[in-house]
Amino acid sequence: MLTELEATLKKVLLAGIGAVAVTAEKADEIIKELVKKGEITVEQGKALNEELKHRAQEAAKKAQPTEPLAAPPKKAPEVDVDAMSREEREALKKKLEELEAKEGDGKDDIF
Structure with a gap:
């Protein structure tokens, strides 16, 4: 059973991961719009999208705890x-x- 503090920290962590995912989706939409308008090439858009995905994955990995938030009672x-x-x-x-x-x-x- 998680303590109230652990539950709150878990919610904050999950909110951060969710924010990273939403940001990556929005960035993908912006890149597609720029490609559509011709402001960047399709290849540049693909490269930028891959870089953003990689950064989002790295941020999500850093945000995940590697050990329990607290010792079991x-x-x-x-x-x-x-x-x-x-x-x-x-x-x-x-x-x-x-x-x-x-x-x-x-x-x-x-x-």
Whole structure:
């Protein structure tokens, strides 16, 4: 499950990639219009179009993250309380009380 920040960053990334794709399409239309008007030759238009496509692909590659946006959340350890000795349960209880006290202070460094 993505956190709110990860979801927002993903949306921004996808919007950027979409903008690059739309820009490439518009550039293609402009080049075709220039060729039609005779302002550039067909060969120049093809070369310019290929260069724009290449640049758009490079921009899209740079925009894609190569690693996850954040590390997966840590899973709480599983503890079989029934199998613990009385001393172990007391130590666990003490540790949990300490952690709850830290949370009350606004500290979230449990792990």
